[in-house]
Amino acid sequence: QLQLQESGPGLVKPSETLSLTCTVSGDSFSSSTDWWDWIRQPPGKGLEWIGSIHDSGSTHYNPSLKSRLTISVDTSNNQYSLKLSSVTAADTAVYYCARRTRRDEKYHYYYMDVWGKGTTVTVSS
Amino acid sequence: DIQMTQSPSSLSASLGDRVTITCRASQTISNYLNWYQQIPGKAPKLLIHAASSLQSGVPSRFSGSGSGTDFTLTISSLQREDVAAYYCQQAYSVPYIFGQGTKLEIE
Numbered sequence: 403q404l405q406l407q408e409s410g411p412g413l414v415k416p417s418e419t420l421s422l423t424c425t426v427s428g429d430s431f432s433s434s435t436d437w438w439d440w441i442r443q444p445p446g447k448g449l450e451w452i453g454s455i456h457d458s459g460s461t462h463y464n465p466s467l468k469s470r471l472t473i474s475v476d477t478s479n480n481q482y483s484l485k486l487s488s489v490t491a492a493d494t495a496v497y498y499c500a501r502r503t504r505r506d507e508k509y510h511y512y513y514m515d516v517w518g519k520g521t522t523v524t525v526s527s
Numbered sequence: 528d529i530q531m532t533q534s535p536s537s538l539s540a541s542l543g544d545r546v547t548i549t550c551r552a553s554q555t556i557s558n559y560l561n562w563y564q565q566i567p568g569k570a571p572k573l574l575i576h577a578a579s580s581l582q583s584g585v586p587s588r589f590s591g592s593g594s595g596t597d598f599t600l601t602i603s604s605l606q607r608e609d610v611a612a613y614y615c616q617q618a619y620s621v622p623y624i625f626g627q628g629t630k631l632e633i634e
Binding site: 441448450464465498510512513514517518519 | 528558559561563565569570571572573576577580582614616618621622623624625626627628
């Protein structure tokens with residue numbers, strides 16, 4: 403059974419870089435139908451899609467974060483990572499990683515079917 | 528960006544009630560629409576994909592419909608464990624925007 407686990411510092415200082423890793427276990431990390439996504443949720447607010455990466459290295463970024471965002475993949479360790487630079491208090495949130503997949507290669511519809519439990523990141527001095 | 532607008536923002540209903548949540552896209556997204564349930568303190572859970580396809584393991588009281596710009600999530604008979612926030616998400620184009628959420632409570 404596929405499982406995802408976020409890890410990284412819970413506290414980041416303003417203007418520094420937020421770095422998180424998602425470790426994937428229990429299933430193959432390399433599949434043509436799978437993308438690996440990051441989503442965040444500020445306290446008491448809704449969900450914001452951050453970006454995604456394929457094991458080929460292709461990425462999609464939310465334009466609102468693109469100038470500060472880097473998502474990378476380490477297929478040898480079944481991990482992918484997020485780096486968000488120049489953080490402010492507005493980046494305080496629970497950060498989730500999730501698999502975005504589709505039923506098979508003929509199915510056009512992608513959905514996020516497996517999520518990590520989330521990790522809280524606070525930006526504060 | 529394609530914006531997603533859910534209504535209502537919050538909803539209170541009685542056990543056994545039929546509950547409907549709507550989601551509207553700012554432009555047509557065919558049926559590239561997913562629904563998620565988020566119980567307080569937990570990660571979101573996929574309920575419906577492609578507007579109307581029930582995810583494996585999700586109770587059949589949940590259903591989705593719609594196409595184009597207007598979509599609905601229906602709970603046919605509200606159960607206590609359905610207390611949660613519900614989010615729609617467009618899967619048509621980047622960025623994959625979520626609706627602002629609907630908080631569902633029991634009366």
